[in-house]
Amino acid sequence: MGEFRKNRWLNRFAIFSAVATWFLIGLGGLVTSHEAGMAVPDWPTTYGYNMFLFPPSQWIGGILYEHSHRLLASFVGLLTTILAIWLWLTEDRRWLRWLGVAAFLAVVLQGILGGLRVKLMIDQLGIFHAALAHVFLVLLCFIALVTSRAWEPVRFTGWSVPGATVSLIWIATGLIFTQLVLGASMRHQHAGLAVPDFPLAYGQLWPSTDEVFLEKINRERIDPLEPNPIRASHIHLHMTHRLGALTALSVVVALAWRTRRSVMGTAPVRRYAMGLLVLMVIQAGFGAWTVWSNKAADVATVHVLLGATGLVAASLTGVLSARSGVLARIGSSRAPFVRNVGVKINGENLAANTL
Ligand code: HEM
C-alpha cells in the first residue's frame, strides 16, 4: 500500500497544522504591527493567571493580540507534538520520523524565544522569532508534502526539471528568505518608515545619509509610532530590502521565463513558477502599500503572510523539482527494467518511497 493511502489522515493532520501555523504567523504579525508585544508583561502566565484561564473580559486592546497569539501558539505546539508522535509511531521513512522530532524541537524553541522576547524585552529577539516562524512553517508544509499523494513517484512521470532550473529555484528561495530576515530586522528595528516614499527614496534614487540630512529629516518627522530617531543604518536596511525585492523579483521572472521556454514546458514546474511570479508581484505591491499606508497594521501583516507563502511556494517547488530530477535519473539508469520506480528490481528494492 502507498504511504499516502496508509497515512491519509496523517497527511490531513499535517496540512491542518501547517494552515494553523500560517494563521499564527498572521496573528504574530498583528502583535508586532500593533506594538502589542509587551501588552502582556509576564510569561508563561498572563497577568498572573494560568494563561488558559485568563478571563475573556480582559482580552482588550493590545492584550487581545498578544494573548490570543499565545493561545494559538499553544494549540500549534499541541498539533506539532501529536504530529511528531504520529510520525514516529507510523512512518516507515526514518528521516521523516526525525523530521517530526525536528518540528517538535523547533516549536518548543519558538515558544521559548517568544517568551524570552517578553521577559528580556529585547526587540532583536523578535527577528529570530520571526525567522524561525517561517522556517517552521516550511518544515510543516514539507511534512505535509512528503506524506501526500503528490510525493508518490508515479506523480512525477513525464516531468524532469533541468539542474540549472532547480538551482534557479533554490536561488529564488534563498533570496525570499533573505527578504524575510531583512523585513523582520526592519520591523523590529523600527525602520519600516525610515524611507517614507516609494518608488523614490526622499525624492532620490538612493537617499543621502549624512549627518545634516539625518538631522533635517528627524526634525521634520512627527510620528508617534516611531519615536526613535532615524539613523543611517535604518535607511541602509530599508533600501537593502528594496534592492533585495528587485533582485528576488528578477530571479523569479528569469525562472518563469526559463520554464516557459524549456523543453519540459508542460511540466507542472512551469505553473508553479508562474504562480510564484504572480505572488511575488503582489507581494512587492503590498510592500509598497505598507509604505504608502504609513505601515497600516493589516497591510503590513498581509505583507508578512504573503512573504511566508512565497517562501513555502518557492521551497516546495524546489523540493519537487529536485525530486523529479532524482527520479528521472534513477528511472533512466534502471531502464528498461523500470517504468515506475519504487518497485523491486533485480532483487534490490529501489524504494522511491524512502527518498
Ligand atoms: C509556534 C509558536 C509561535 C509562532 C509560529 C510565532 C510566530 C510569531 C510571528 C510570525 C510573529 C511576528 C514577527 C514579525 O512580524 O516580525 C510573532 C510575534 C510575537 N510573538 Fe510569537 N510565535 C509563536 C509563539 C509565541 C509564544 C509562545 C510567545 C510567548 C510570549 C510569543 C510571543 C510573541 C511576541 C511578544 C511577539 C511580538 C514581537 C515583537 O513585537 O517584537 N510567540 N510571533
Ligand code: HEM
Ligand atoms: C517582493 C519581495 C518582498 C518580499 C519577499 C518581502 C518580504 C517582507 C517580509 C516577510 C516582511 C516582514 C518580515 C517579518 O517581520 O516577519 C517585510 C517587511 C517590510 N517590507 Fe517587504 N518584501 C518584499 C518587497 C518589499 C517592497 C518592494 C517594499 C517597498 C518598500 C517592502 C517594504 C517593506 C516594509 C516597509 C516592511 C516593514 C513593515 C513594518 O515595519 O511593519 N517590501 N517584507
